[in-house]
Amino acid sequence: MSQFYLPTRILQDTDVVVKNAFELNGFGKKALLVMGGNSAVNNGAYHDVTTALQKEKIDFVYFNGVEPNPTVGTVVKAAGVGRMNSVDFVIGIGGGSAMDAAKAVAVLLANPKRNADYLFENDPYVTHLPLVLVPTTCGSGSEVTGVSVLTVPEKKTKKSISHKVYAELALIDVKYLKTAPRELVFNTAFDALAHLIESFANTRSTDYSKMCAVAGLKKWGACRRVFDGSKFQPGENDLRKLMDASVMAGMAIAQTGTGIPHGLSYPMTYYLGIPHGRAAAYFLAGYLDCMNEHLRDQILGFIGYSEIRDYRKQYKYCFGRLEVVQKEQLIQILAHAVDELSKNPEKCATAPFPVDVEVLKYIAFYEIQETFE
Amino acid sequence: MSQFYLPTRILQDTDVVVKNAFELNGFGKKALLVMGGNSAVNNGAYHDVTTALQKEKIDFVYFNGVEPNPTVGTVVKAAGVGRMNSVDFVIGIGGGSAMDAAKAVAVLLANPKRNADYLFENDPYVTHLPLVLVPTTCGSGSEVTGVSVLTVPEKKTKKSISHKVYAELALIDVKYLKTAPRELVFNTAFDALAHLIESFANTRSTDYSKMCAVAGLKKWGACRRVFDGSKFQPGENDLRKLMDASVMAGMAIAQTGTGIPHGLSYPMTYYLGIPHGRAAAYFLAGYLDCMNEHLRDQILGFIGYSEIRDYRKQYKYCFGRLEVVQKEQLIQILAHAVDELSKNPEKCATAPFPVDVEVLKYIAFYEIQETFE
Numbered sequence: 001m002s003q004f005y006l007p008t009r010i011l012q013d014t015d016v017v018v019k020n021a022f023e024l025n026g027f028g029k030k031a032l033l034v035m036g037g038n039s040a041v042n043n044g045a046y047h048d049v050t051t052a053l054q055k056e057k058i059d060f061v062y063f064n065g066v067e068p069n070p071t072v073g074t075v076v077k078a079a080g081v082g083r084m085n086s087v088d089f090v091i092g093i094g095g096g097s098a099m100d101a102a103k104a105v106a107v108l109l110a111n112p113k114r115n116a117d118y119l120f121e122n123d124p125y126v127t128h129l130p131l132v133l134v135p136t137t138c139g140s141g142s143e144v145t146g147v148s149v150l151t152v153p154e155k156k157t158k159k160s161i162s163h164k165v166y167a168e169l170a171l172i173d174v175k176y177l178k179t180a181p182r183e184l185v186f187n188t189a190f191d192a193l194a195h196l197i198e199s200f201a202n203t204r205s206t207d208y209s210k211m212c213a214v215a216g217l218k219k220w221g222a223c224r225r226v227f228d229g230s231k232f233q234p235g236e237n238d239l240r241k242l243m244d245a246s247v248m249a250g251m252a253i254a255q256t257g258t259g260i261p262h263g264l265s266y267p268m269t270y271y272l273g274i275p276h277g278r279a280a281a282y283f284l285a286g287y288l289d290c291m292n293e294h295l296r297d298q299i300l301g302f303i304g305y306s307e308i309r310d311y312r313k314q315y316k317y318c319f320g321r322l323e324v325v326q327k328e329q330l331i332q333i334l335a336h337a338v339d340e341l342s343k344n345p346e347k348c349a350t351a352p353f354p355v356d357v358e359v360l361k362y363i364a365f366y367e368i369q370e371t372f373e
Numbered sequence: 374m375s376q377f378y379l380p381t382r383i384l385q386d387t388d389v390v391v392k393n394a395f396e397l398n399g400f401g402k403k404a405l406l407v408m409g410g411n412s413a414v415n416n417g418a419y420h421d422v423t424t425a426l427q428k429e430k431i432d433f434v435y436f437n438g439v440e441p442n443p444t445v446g447t448v449v450k451a452a453g454v455g456r457m458n459s460v461d462f463v464i465g466i467g468g469g470s471a472m473d474a475a476k477a478v479a480v481l482l483a484n485p486k487r488n489a490d491y492l493f494e495n496d497p498y499v500t501h502l503p504l505v506l507v508p509t510t511c512g513s514g515s516e517v518t519g520v521s522v523l524t525v526p527e528k529k530t531k532k533s534i535s536h537k538v539y540a541e542l543a544l545i546d547v548k549y550l551k552t553a554p555r556e557l558v559f560n561t562a563f564d565a566l567a568h569l570i571e572s573f574a575n576t577r578s579t580d581y582s583k584m585c586a587v588a589g590l591k592k593w594g595a596c597r598r599v600f601d602g603s604k605f606q607p608g609e610n611d612l613r614k615l616m617d618a619s620v621m622a623g624m625a626i627a628q629t630g631t632g633i634p635h636g637l638s639y640p641m642t643y644y645l646g647i648p649h650g651r652a653a654a655y656f657l658a659g660y661l662d663c664m665n666e667h668l669r670d671q672i673l674g675f676i677g678y679s680e681i682r683d684y685r686k687q688y689k690y691c692f693g694r695l696e697v698v699q700k701e702q703l704i705q706i707l708a709h710a711v712d713e714l715s716k717n718p719e720k721c722a723t724a725p726f727p728v729d730v731e732v733l734k735y736i737a738f739y740e741i742q743e744t745f746e
Contacts, residue, residue: 001392002385004624010581012375019374026498125399207617208383211588215580244580251377 004208006254008133008144010247012172017045017134021052023169027130028088032109033062034078034102040064040093043176045136049091061085063105066094069158069269069276070101071151072116079108082129089130092167095188096140096149096276099133103148103165106131119150119161126163133167136176138242139188139277141195141250143170147257151270157340158266172247177239182232183275186318189227189242191277193220193303194284195249198259201287201295202350209255214302216248221303227314259350260341261287264364267337272330278319285312286366290353312370322371330371334364377581379627381506381517383620385545390418390507394425396542400503401461405482406435407451407475413437413466416549418509422464434458436478439467442531442642442649443474444524445489452481455502462503465540468561469513469522469649472506476521476538479504492523492534499536506540509549511615512561512650514568514623516543520630524643530713531639545620550612555605556648559691562600562615564650566593567657568622570672571632574664575723582628587675589621594676600687632723633714634660637737640710645703651692658685659739663726685743695744703744707737 011020024031031053033046040046046062053060063078082090082105090109092102104119106128111118133143142148146164151157177185199205200213223238234242261283268279288296288308296308305311322330338360341347348355384393397404404426406419413419419435426433436451455463455478463482465475477492479501484491506516515521519537524530550558572578573586596611607615634656641652661669661681669681678684695703711733714720721728 001389002383004379004383006377007380007382009380010375010377012579016374206385207588207592207621211584211621214588215584219580248580248584 002206002208004206004255006144006166006251008167008170010144010170010172012247014173014175015048016171016173017048017052018055020171021055024052024058024132025056027132027168028058030059030061030085030087032078032082032085032087032090032105033060034066034090034092034098034105035062035064036066036068036094036098037064040098040136043136043179045093045134045176048173049093049134061087066098066101068097069151070097071153072119073153075101075104075108075119075150076116078105082109083112087129089132091132091134093134093136095135095137095184096142096191099135099140099142100148100150102131102133103128103142103167104150104161107161107163107165119163120159122162128163128165131165131167132169132171134171134173135246137180137184137188138177138239138246139191141192141246141253143167143172144247144250145254147253157270172243174236174240174243177243178236185234185242186227187275187277188246189220189277190281190315190318192216192242192246192249194261194277194280195253195258196220196245197284197287197299198261199249199252199256200299201291201352202256202259203352204256204350206255209252212248212252212255216245216252217299217302219245219248224304224314227318229317257350259287260347260355260360260363263341263344263347264337264360267333267340271333272325274322281315282367283363285315286363289366290351290359290363292353295352312367316370321373327372331368334368338364375579375581377579377628379517379539379624381540381543383517383543383545385620387546387548388421389544389546390421390425391428393544394428397425397431397505398429400505400541401431403432403434403458403460405451405455405458405460405463405478406433407439407463407465407471407478408435408437409439409441409467409471410437413471413509416509416552418466418507418549421546422466422507434460439471439474441470442524443470444526445492446526448474448477448481448492448523449489451478455482456485460502462505464505464507466507466509468508468510468557469515469564472508472513472515473521473523475504475506476501476515476540477523477534480534480536480538492536493532495535501536501538504538504540505542505544507544507546508619510553510557510561511550511612511619512564514565514619514626516540516545517620517623518627520626530643545616547609547613547616550616551609558607558615559600560648560650561619562593562650563654563688563691565589565615565619565622567634567650567653568626568631569593569618570657570660571634572622572625572629573672574660574668574725575629575632576725577629577723579628582625585621585625585628589618589625590672590675592618592621594678597677597687600691602690630723632660633721633728633733633736636714636717636720637707637710637733640706640713644706645698647695654688655740656736658688659736662739663724663732663736665726668725685740689743694746700745704741707741711737
C-alpha cells in the first residue's frame, strides 16, 4: 500500500508572515503564541507574527517557556495560558520543540475535559484548535508532519503523542535562520539529513515519500560544502537550500516516519543532553554501512558523497569530539539504547535490512572509537 | 513565493477500495456515485465501490450520465439526483470527466440555495460535500487537484469552475486500467505527460512542484517503450508506472496549473471532438521547441528522449493522422485557439519564455505539415 497525506498549506517566501497576514483571519479572534525562550524574539519571527496579527486586528497572548525536548508538563502549562485567555487558535514559533509543543497544546485546548493522558490515548477522531507553524530552524520538519514528540519524565524518554496533528498553515521564511548560532544550524541540518536518509531507506517508503526525500537529499547535498571544516559561512542561498531540504525531509517522514538512527538517539538526548540532531546523525554512518551497496550508493550519490567516510568527516568537522561524556558512560547509554529499541519491533522493521540485537549494537557502537579520538 | 497544498489523502493499492472500506465511514450514511456511461461497471470500479459501501452499511444512489467533457447542465442534473435523495457525500468514479463533474456536484449539493452560476463565482469560503475520487484512467490527475473543468455550451468552450475542490480521499487502483481500450490509455497517458511538461516548464513551478514533476516524468519515461509502434501490450508494471505518473502529474499541476498546450487544446476538443489528451499533447513538441535548450534537454532527459523527434514519433505512433478533419478546418480552429489564448495573458505568462501572438502561432501550427502526412 502506498500512501500520501500532507494536508498542511505550505507558504514559503521572504517576509511570508507579514505578506500573508490575511491568511490568519479565518482562524479566529485570539491566538496563543507558543515559543521557546527568546529565540523567536531575537530572530525576528515574534515581531513578524505580532505585526501580522495586529494588522488583522487579531488579539494574542503568548507562552514562551518551551524548553528543548519539551515535557508534557510544559504543554499542560501552555494550554492553561490558552484556556485562561479563551484563545481560538495556536501559533507555534521556533524549532521542533516549540512546534511539537504547539501541536499538543492545540489538542488539549480543543478537548478541555481531557487531561494530559489524552495525548497518549488512541482517538481517531481527535480534534485540535487551528494551528499555524512558523519554523525558525532547518531541521525538525515538524511544520509539515503530524508528529509531536514530547519528553515523558516518568518514563525517562521521549515519546510521540498518539494523535497526528497537522498544522493548517506553515509559514516558512529563511530569514529567521540568518541569526541562528552555528551550533543550531549544525544540529538541525543534520537532523534533516537523518530524516532524509531514514525515510528514503525505509521499508515504508513509497514513490511519493521517495520523491520528497530525493529532492531533499539533493538540496542538502548542494550546500554540503558549508559543513566542510571550520569556516562556516553559509550564504543566504545555502540557508535557503537547508530550509528547503528540511521541509522536504518533513514531507518525507510525514509519510514513512523515522528509522533506527532516531530510535537509538533518544537516550543520548535524555541522559546526556546531546542535542537531538547531533544524536540522531551520530548513527547515520553505521546505518548506511548496514544497507546493501546499491541503496547506500544511491543515497551517497544524491548528497554528492563518494563514500561513508565523506559523511563521517563532515559530522566530525561540525560536532568534534563528544566531550561531555566519559567513554564508559557513553557505552552504558548506547547499550541501554540498543536494549530499548530491540523491544520495538515495529521501529526495527522500518530498516531495509534484517535487524536483530547484534545489528543494533553494530549501528550503535559504529562510531565508538572515533568518538574519543 | 513558493507554495505547496495537497490536502487529499491518497491511498494506492491493489483492491484499495474494498480493503479501505472503513475509510468511507466518516463521510455519512448515503452516497451519490457520479460516473460516466458504463465504463465504471466494465472495469470493476463500480463493483468495488458498491461492495465497500455495502460492507459499511452505507446507502447509495448513482448518476451515470457524465459525458466526456461534461457540461454544466449534466452537473446540475447529477446534483438533482443527489438532492432528491438527501445524500451525505459524493463518490466520483472514472476519468477526468466523471471526477471533475463530481467536484462540481459536491459544491452544488453543499449550497442548495445557489444555482449553477455559483460554480463560476468567486467565494473563498466555498463548501462542498465530502468527496471521494476513484480514478480509472491514467491521465487527468483530477483525483489530487482542486480543478474542475466543465464545458460551457453558451461560451463554446471549456472552463474551470472558480472554486478549488479537493477530494477528502483518493483511492487509486491500477487494476481498473487493465481493461481500458488502448485509445483511452493513449489519450490519458499523453494528457499526464502534458501535465508533467507544462508544470515543470512553468513560471509558477517551485521546488515542490518540480519534485513531483520530475518523479512523474521519470515514471512516464520508464515505460515509454509501450508507446513504440503498433504492439501496445503494456504489462501491469507499465500500467502501474503510468498510473503513478498520472498522480504525480496531478500533484504537480495542483501547484502550478497547466500551460500553453492545454490552453490551445480546448477549441480542438470543443469543435473537432478530439480527445483531451491527444489535443493537449498535440502542442507539446512546439512548446518544447520554444524553450531554452537547457530546460528542454532536462525534460527530454528525464523521459529518456534524445530529441523532440523522439516524442513526435511516439505521438504519431499512438494517434496516427488527424483523419477527422480537413486541413482548412484545422487551420481555422488553430487560428481561433491562438486568438482565444492571446486574450488570456495570465495563461501566456506561465510559459518559461516570452509569449506573443507569433509565438502562440508557432506552437499551434508546429505540427500542421506532419498532421496530414
